[in-house]
Amino acid sequence: MIQTVDFKSTIDRYKVIFFDSFGVIKNYKGLVPGMKDTFDYLEASQKDYYIVTNDASRSPQQLSESFVKLGLDMITPDKIISSGMLAREYLELKVPDGIVAYLGTEDSAHYIESAGRHTIRVKDIDESNINEVNGLVFLDDEGFNWFRDLNKAVNLLRKRNIPAIVANTDYAYPLNTNDVAIAIGGLANMIEHIVGKKFIRFGKPDSQMFMFAYDLVRSKGPISKRNILMVGDTLHTDILGGNKFGLDTVLVFSGNTLPEDAETSITATGIVPTYICDTAVVLK
Amino acid sequence: MIQTVDFKSTIDRYKVIFFDSFGVIKNYKGLVPGMKDTFDYLEASQKDYYIVTNDASRSPQQLSESFVKLGLDMITPDKIISSGMLAREYLELKVPDGIVAYLGTEDSAHYIESAGRHTIRVKDIDESNINEVNGLVFLDDEGFNWFRDLNKAVNLLRKRNIPAIVANTDYAYPLNTNDVAIAIGGLANMIEHIVGKKFIRFGKPDSQMFMFAYDLVRSKGPISKRNILMVGDTLHTDILGGNKFGLDTVLVFSGNTLPEDAETSITATGIVPTYICDTAVVLK
Amino acid sequence: MIQTVDFKSTIDRYKVIFFDSFGVIKNYKGLVPGMKDTFDYLEASQKDYYIVTNDASRSPQQLSESFVKLGLDMITPDKIISSGMLAREYLELKVPDGIVAYLGTEDSAHYIESAGRHTIRVKDIDESNINEVNGLVFLDDEGFNWFRDLNKAVNLLRKRNIPAIVANTDYAYPLNTNDVAIAIGGLANMIEHIVGKKFIRFGKPDSQMFMFAYDLVRSKGPISKRNILMVGDTLHTDILGGNKFGLDTVLVFSGNTLPEDAETSITATGIVPTYICDTAVVLK
Amino acid sequence: MIQTVDFKSTIDRYKVIFFDSFGVIKNYKGLVPGMKDTFDYLEASQKDYYIVTNDASRSPQQLSESFVKLGLDMITPDKIISSGMLAREYLELKVPDGIVAYLGTEDSAHYIESAGRHTIRVKDIDESNINEVNGLVFLDDEGFNWFRDLNKAVNLLRKRNIPAIVANTDYAYPLNTNDVAIAIGGLANMIEHIVGKKFIRFGKPDSQMFMFAYDLVRSKGPISKRNILMVGDTLHTDILGGNKFGLDTVLVFSGNTLPEDAETSITATGIVPTYICDTAVVLK
Numbered sequence A, B, C, D: 001m002i003q004t005v006d007f008k009s010t011i012d013r014y015k016v017i018f019f020d021s022f023g024v025i026k027n028y029k030g031l032v033p034g035m036k037d038t039f040d041y042l043e044a045s046q047k048d049y050y051i052v053t054n055d056a057s058r059s060p061q062q063l064s065e066s067f068v069k070l071g072l073d074m075i076t077p078d079k080i081i082s083s084g085m086l087a088r089e090y091l092e093l094k095v096p097d098g099i100v101a102y103l104g105t106e107d108s109a110h111y112i113e114s115a116g117r118h119t120i121r122v123k124d125i126d127e128s129n130i131n132e133v134n135g136l137v138f139l140d141d142e143g144f145n146w147f148r149d150l151n152k153a154v155n156l157l158r159k160r161n162i163p164a165i166v167a168n169t170d171y172a173y174p175l176n177t178n179d180v181a182i183a184i185g186g187l188a189n190m191i192e193h194i195v196g197k198k199f200i201r202f203g204k205p206d207s208q209m210f211m212f213a214y215d216l217v218r219s220k221g222p223i224s225k226r227n228i229l230m231v232g233d234t235l236h237t238d239i240l241g242g243n244k245f246g247l248d249t250v251l252v253f254s255g256n257t258l259p260e261d262a263e264t265s266i267t268a269t270g271i272v273p274t275y276i277c278d279t280a281v282v283l284k
Helices: A007-011 A034-043 A060-069 A084-092 A107-114 A146-157 A186-193 A206-220 A235-245 A260-268 B005-013 B035-044 B060-068 B083-095 B107-112 B146-159 B184-195 B209-216 B233-247 B259-269 C007-011 C035-044 C060-069 C081-096 C106-113 C144-159 C184-195 C207-218 C233-244 C259-269 D007-011 D035-044 D060-069 D085-093 D106-113 D147-158 D184-195 D208-217 D235-245 D259-269
Strands: A017-018 A048-053 A080-082 A099-103 A118-121 A133-140 A162-166 A173-174 A180-182 A226-230 A248-252 A276-278 B016-019 B050-052 B080-082 B100-105 B119-121 B133-138 B164-166 B172-174 B180-182 B229-233 B250-254 B276-277 C016-019 C048-053 C080-082 C099-103 C118-122 C133-138 C162-165 C172-174 C180-181 C228-232 C248-252 C275-277 D018-020 D048-053 D079-083 D099-103 D118-121 D134-139 D164-166 D172-174 D180-182 D226-230 D249-250 D276-277
Touching: A007 A034, A007 A248, A007 D048, A017 A162, A017 A206, A048 A060, A048 A206, A060 A080, A084 A107, A084 A133, A084 A206, A084 C275, A099 B184, A107 A118, A118 C099, A133 A146, A133 A186, A133 B250, A146 A186, A146 B146, A146 B180, A162 A173, A162 A186, A180 B146, A180 B184, A186 B180, A186 B184, A186 C233, A186 D018, A206 A235, A226 A235, A226 B083, A235 A248, A248 D184, A248 D208, B005 B035, B005 B250, B005 B276, B016 B209, B016 D007, B035 C099, B050 B060, B050 B209, B060 B080, B080 B083, B083 B107, B083 B133, B083 B209, B083 C248, B100 B146, B107 B119, B133 B146, B146 B184, B146 B209, B184 D099, B184 D134, B209 B229, B209 B233, B209 C207, B209 D035, B229 B233, B233 B276, B259 D048, C007 C035, C007 C248, C007 C275, C016 C207, C016 D147, C048 C060, C048 C207, C060 C080, C080 C081, C080 D118, C081 C106, C081 C133, C081 C162, C099 C106, C106 C118, C106 C162, C133 C144, C133 C184, C144 C184, C144 D147, C162 C184, C180 D060, C180 D147, C184 D184, C207 C228, C207 C233, C228 C233, C233 C248, C233 C259, C259 D226, C275 D180, D007 D035, D007 D249, D007 D276, D018 D134, D018 D208, D048 D060, D048 D208, D079 D085, D085 D106, D085 D164, D085 D208, D099 D106, D099 D147, D134 D249, D147 D184, D172 D184, D208 D226, D208 D235, D226 D235, D235 D259
Parallel strands: A017 A048, A017 A226, A048 A080, A099 A118, A099 A133, A133 A162, A226 A248, A248 A276, B016 B050, B016 B229, B050 B080, B100 B119, B100 B133, B133 B164, B229 B250, B250 B276, C016 C048, C016 C228, C048 C080, C099 C118, C099 C133, C133 C162, C228 C248, C248 C275, D018 D048, D018 D226, D048 D079, D099 D118, D099 D134, D134 D164, D226 D249, D249 D276
Antiparallel strands: A173 A180, B172 B180, C172 C180, D172 D180
């Protein structure tokens, strides 16, 4: 079994910590036990931290509320950087008018509406409005009828040469110990293959996520990438993305990666974290 | 615009003709006008012919009935080779016991049941029977709830190391002039990526389809591949598969390939048909 | 560690045995110790057998000679089915005239010349003859200057819309305990991506290899696929291809697959052999 | 044929212009005629500009010299952002000690040495030094023996779990009107498939290139992405990358994209430039 190091002494070497959310702070069982101590410690030691998440199904406000409910009052909306924020910035810059169609829940849509864009559910697209649709955003795997709306999305992209934005690159996510669910990233990938067009993806491991967080950190004062640590449970998103952006990285075992598989996975993929810790918990 | 040749004088050089079904004999509008003349001519000139189709949603009997309804009485079940027949042969040889789960309509399931296997809809899999499920077959994009059953299929394949058989390799199929529908091949491809396992695919361009047809032809007497012509509307399945198997091939414009795109597609893909004809119609 | 079964009692259930060559009969150290006993036993018990190999660098005659040198006199050229034979059949049927260009040693070219086609090394293509080149065959990773000739091959395929045939689908092959070499299949794959055209691949796991062998077996009398066993060391070629064709399969540990990795690989890929044996040796 | 707009009136709407190098400013024939007028105009109108290039074969100093030789004295090294600079930053941050192996010319190696790292040609790796090699960088397709060194690179990555960095993502580049050459990005892609590990790629369309340039621009004063225009000849790198980063984009016809193919390519890929101009030339 691979050797792990202590999380507290690891983060003590850095000024700013980026955390993945699902699989690090919480998982399908709820809060990872002890994580409140971690954030208390960060606050007490005046280290800055951000939650860098591929979750585009809810706004930073809603994500923050979900942390507060778990007792993490310190995770305010400004601490959260989600792939949905990149999708919203893209729409603001590149889709100046018209309507933006989406696949996902209404919660995820409210999020985009906050960018001042009119939205339409894919199911509501018809001959009367299709020519005003100037973008399609894949937000969440829930909130729509897969058979009807995935087929409609394919035909929308065949008829209108508009950008297709994938706000969550994950292919699947865990539901419980035994089961996973197909994520919107997996559905978007299928549609991309069928229509043959190039979709625009936001989310780790893409550097744009890390850059967004890094910009936020730098807005408070100069800092080197050497002083930032990325903590994640997934080699292909958190660790690969953090490494590529030039950050040091910690792999933890509270989510996607099991301790018994870590060594094999690291060797097979060539994605090597700087450190490996059991969890992101600071032991009191 | 690319130059086409006469279909009748083309087939006159061959003893046996293989036809794709959808896009050649019929399309979303029904029978391609004039195709009855083609089959009358084949019968009159005693040329042998087979329908070689990636349609696994119905049995040869049912497919034959659909041709008879369109006036093509001569297309009897023994003239039809479908990718579903290969899936059935696979199950007979390689899944000797247990239950076979499927995604598709009940019609497609009857088909597999004819191989003497018990079948179960993916939706009916539960803790009491999952350990008896020894194979999963992707048959048709209809007949099930995509959200519920695609997610169940993913988890079935994570829990049971059983073969996953894709009986139709198409990613999408045309519904009418403007619209396409996602096909079971596209859905299967998504699930294969998510579970990371190797699926078994039957259907053109795979040689096994052509071999199945060629075996049938040879059972009536010796024949060289030089005397067999494959007629199809799709470069990536009919023409690529026919070429690779060593047959001469005809591309027709009654289906997937438009006359104005043919030259570009042939150059871009490097898939070159032996002949190009407007349709597979023998003009009287 | 995964449980293995006895090879002799396994093959006793079958009438015909297909063997992969490299990794089963021989490996980089030479003959797998004891394999002579296996072929003596097959001869004594009058079981039919064939060598089904992705090696297109030499003709069946030359491959047979290499077995005879190792003491396996019974492996005559008619026992050998190679992916090169499929490439040759393709050229005979589909490239009736002109010159066939190739990448590989001159030995591999002799092989194609036996199909009655004129051949040319890629390095010898120039303005005076390029318009007569009607096909390009990837035969072996040796016998040419990679920098000069891979670049020439790319430009040949951009200028002439001709079939590109890959006679060995392997991406790499072992040189010794520690090192592998890039195989012609890997080089061909790179060029396919760069030119964007569809190449024609022969070799396991493609069914056409198995069909070629099966046709040979059937020419001696009727036999069911149930009575044929495929023996191989590689999940992705031998076992996947054998399974898909409907044969029972044995994985052995004398080549690509290590005993300690077998279980993980089988679970990860979903490619499940019917049996697992240490080697293909029949113990006396 | 697609409608183009005037380049001068297009850039007049922006404060900062990013230019691709090859295919925009120069091509295989040398300087694109008239480009000196463009840079004179930018200087006269005090617009800021940067060259954003996937060329990692030479340092910014050397690239600048090549522009000066063509008469573009104003393109000083500080105007140049290359994918090699990102590779260098990565090595500085993530490969603190040991030796960095490379494939490419010695010129490209000087580049990495400027990051204070010891370098070694892949051909010089042997048992005595392999354990000190802590990274492999793919820099250029020239300067090494493909057969010997690509094979050595495969085995290096099998023996040492070290990062593999691809400093140029292009698969091929034009040599003249008729011919292309395989680029280091194509070779790296082949090796990535063979070893099965995840390589780290720098270069357009990846956002990290644009971010590097954007950081440079912002260091001179606040600016919105709305005021930056990316000019390029390639949909998949310049235009896709610029769009994704949130910039407006211009496609020009002096390089990879031909006027007669533009409409088809834009529709097929879904990569839509904000503007299309014949060239990046400002007419006097």
